[in-house]
Amino acid sequence: MPGWQALQDELSDHDFQVIAVAVDEDVDKIRSAAEGITYPVLIDADHVVTELYAISNVPTVVLIDEHDRIVQPNWNAFSNDRxxxxxxxxxxxxxxxxxxxxVDGTPIIPADEAKRAVGDLTPEEEQAKLHFRIGVHLRNAGDAAGAERNFARAGELAPFDxxxxxxxxxxxxxxxxxxxYRELAAEYQAAGRPFHGIPGTRV
Structure with a gap:
């Protein structure tokens, strides 16, 4: 977050605005992480944003212009080299x-390519998000076994979400x-670092 804050500070005179969305429910943890951050930090505990924008990787950056057009969809971008x-x-x-x-209005990818750069989630990925939602609901209702079963099914359907x-x-x-996390990272590396969107190495 400090890296995006630095970019926000640097480009604020150009009407650049960072908005962070945490796919989390721990308000205290997010509040602690956001200390010293001046841009908005939203919490998406229900994963509404990830479903609307077909996001299955974290972090994902979406660039939206002043006309509300997505000019860089689902980009695997980072503010530092951590x-x-x-x-x-x-x-x-x-x-x-x-x-x-x-600053210059130079697009990262052409506008026509931006419109088709990210496809919809597959039926399996959509089902995975549904199982995740069910898992959260069961967990909140005190059904740990049911939650674990649905979380596991979500992982089977979309192993790299x-x-x-x-x-x-x-x-x-x-x-x-x-x-x-280390197990998931190892699987991700072995699979060639799949990303539902624009790979971060492409700039």
Whole structure:
């Protein structure tokens, strides 16, 4: 978040506005992470944004222009190189591309390509999001076994949907940066780092 804050501060005179959406339900944790952050930080505990924008990876950046047009959909972009070893993504190149778009109006990809760059989720991915929602509902109702069953099914249907698999870890009392995360990261690497959207290495 501090990296995006730095970009927000740098480009604020060009009407650039960062809005963060946390796919989480822990308000206190988000509030703590957002200390010193001046841009809006929203909480999407029900994963509405991930479903509307067909997002299955975290982080995902969507660039929207002043006419409410998506000019860079579902982009695997980072504000720093913390995860460079895992992703192979150069965040400096990404930030430079954002600067060119904001300051000079240079699109990162052509407008016609932006319209078709991200397809809909597959039926299996849609079912996975439904199972995740059911899992959250059962967990909140006190049915831990039912929640675990649905979280597991979501993972089977969409094994690389981080918004489901990783989000389910803390809901089941686990550490989102612990062993389940490392296992998911290893699977992700072995599968060639699949991303539902525009790969971060393309700038």
């Amino acid at each position: 995860f460079r070893e895992l992703t192979g993504i150069d965040s400096d190149a990404q930030r430079a591309a954002i600067r060119r778009w904001v 981080w918004t489901n698999r990783r989000a389910a870890v803390p809901l089941q009392g686990g550490d989102p940066f612990g062993e389940p």
